[in-house]
Amino acid sequence: MLGAERTQVVIVGAGPAGLLLGHLLHLEGIDTIIVERRSQEYVEERVRAGVIEWGIANFLESSGVGTRMRAEGLVHHGIELRFEGVSHRIALSELYEGRAITVYGQQEVVKDLIALRQGYGAPLHFDAEVTSIEGHTTDHPTVRLTSDDGETSITADYVVGCDGSHGAAVGSVPPGYLRRYERVYPFSWLGILAEAPPTTEELIYCRHARGFALYSMRSPTRSRLYLGVRPDETLDAWPDDRIWEELVTRLATDHTADIGQGPIIERGITPMRSVVIAPMRYGRLLLAGDAAHIVPPTGAKGMNLAVADVRLLAPALAAALGDHDERLLKEYSDQSLRRVWRAEEFSTYMTQMLHPHPSDDFENGVQMARLRQVIESESTARSLARNYVNLSSV
Ligand code: FAS
Ligand code: PHB
Numbered sequence: 001m002l003g004a005e006r007t008q009v010v011i012v013g014a015g016p017a018g019l020l021l022g023h024l025l026h027l028e029g030i031d032t033i034i035v036e037r038r039s040q041e042y043v044e045e046r047v048r049a050g051v052i053e054w055g056i057a058n059f060l061e062s063s064g065v066g067t068r069m070r071a072e073g074l075v076h077h078g079i080e081l082r083f084e085g086v087s088h089r090i091a092l093s094e095l096y097e098g099r100a101i102t103v104y105g106q107q108e109v110v111k112d113l114i115a116l117r118q119g120y121g122a123p124l125h126f127d128a129e130v131t132s133i134e135g136h137t138t139d140h141p142t143v144r145l146t147s148d149d150g151e152t153s154i155t156a157d158y159v160v161g162c163d164g165s166h167g168a169a170v171g172s173v174p175p176g177y178l179r180r181y182e183r184v185y186p187f188s189w190l191g192i193l194a195e196a197p198p199t200t201e202e203l204i205y206c207r208h209a210r211g212f213a214l215y216s217m218r219s220p221t222r223s224r225l226y227l228g229v230r231p232d233e234t235l236d237a238w239p240d241d242r243i244w245e246e247l248v249t250r251l252a253t254d255h256t257a258d259i260g261q262g263p264i265i266e267r268g269i270t271p272m273r274s275v276v277i278a279p280m281r282y283g284r285l286l287l288a289g290d291a292a293h294i295v296p297p298t299g300a301k302g303m304n305l306a307v308a309d310v311r312l313l314a315p316a317l318a319a320a321l322g323d324h325d326e327r328l329l330k331e332y333s334d335q336s337l338r339r340v341w342r343a344e345e346f347s348t349y350m351t352q353m354l355h356p357h358p359s360d361d362f363e364n365g366v367q368m369a370r371l372r373q374v375i376e377s378e379s380t381a382r383s384l385a386r387n388y389v390n391l392s393s394v
Pocket of ligand 2: 048049050051203216217224297298299300301
């Protein structure tokens with residue numbers, strides 16, 4: 001039962017950012033309430049990101065959230081770039097101090113965090129939607145929310161908007177205080193999750209004249225694949241056989257066209273865009289994760305950035321609440337935004353290099369030159385490896 005409440009930090013949203021922030025603050029002895037508008041089942045089954053950077057995986061482990069990730073996650077030491085029918089392996093670990101990525105679905109991280117929080121009984125309310133946030137510039141902002149129990153409110157010392165790209169936090173700030181930077185790309189990603197053993201050991205990023213393709217996975221029996229499609233595409237134009245046929249065509253090389261096929265158990269179309277909200281704070285409202293920034297998933301940065309934000313925010317809130325020391329909190333937005341813009345740059349670089357532009361052939365010439373540079377120049381490959389494996393932690 002959710003009655004009118006009082007706590008130290010209200011966290012809006014139970015995605016990776018909100019759940020991990022709640023856990024990190026619990027470790028600091030800070031009381032939090034997490035409010036999530038969707039059901040637990042929905043949040044745990046939502047298929048999204050798949051790649052966890054080296055430093056982020058270590059941080060999850062050191063925070064006590066890494067046991068299943070280490071047991072079930074797939075450690076990858078390279079990726080493939082495929083174009084003009086030829087595959088080129090980028091030996092990530094050789095290029096970057098032996099470091100590797102871990103392929104472990106975002107929904108598994110979310111399940112692990114929910115199990116942790118429910119294990120120690122901290123408040124986590126599903127099916128409860130935040131409808132407004134007031135008093136941002138007072139010492140005790142108030143969150144209003146609605147659930148099956150009706151309307152209620154929670155007063156806190158701080159509120160953190162971890163409510164993703166369509167949340168309530170940013171919209172609760174009066175006009176003129178937050179600036180929104182945005183870029184929309186001329187394509188979307190059609191993603192599928194299939195009960196099909198992957199026929200590749202490592203991720204394959206493919207640029208084909210017909211469009212982008214990505215061959216990823218979730219386990220030895222489950223493949224995760226993506227196609228770059230027009231931004232106005234809809235799922236009903238893509239029956240299973242068309243999806244598989246297009247994936248086979250784009251991923252074929254001079255030697256093979258084999259990709260494991262099987263029942264598609266989840267599918268969706270995600271628009272490709274970049275968004276940055278600055279600053280990531282207004283009074284006692286802080287922003288973290290997709291609520292503050294969106295990156296095109298080509299660089300596999302979305303979830304990693306969300307973790308990096310809360311890794312910085314948790315000790316800052318603990319210092320402010322425990323010692324009335326707001327120095328770290330004052331630095332949070334600027335420090336996070338430097339990392340966010342680096343991730344926007346890398347994600348844009350990967351997106352433009354791997355997606356043929358629908359109408360600008362000069363752009364396509366430039367992007368092919370960039371792609372060849374990765375293959376021909378070790379220093380360029382090394383730079384890509386460092387950004388792909390560990391951008392969010394440097
Ligand atoms: P999230 O969006 O995960 O979580 C926000 C939560 O807030 C949601 O559960 C939402 O229900 C809740 N919420 C929103 N408004 C609320 C309100 N008013 N009250 C209460 N709760 C509210 N990244 C990759 O790296 N690779 C990918 O392949 C990839 N695919 C993606 C596909 C889709 C469709 C989307 C939308 C994103 C994808 N991303 C991908 C990015 C994704 O992984 C995000 O970076 C990651 O989920 C960020 O985590 P959070 O910031 O916690 O936001
Ligand atoms: C995924 O496995 O879902 C995935 C991997 C790499 C990306 C995007 C998504 O760049």
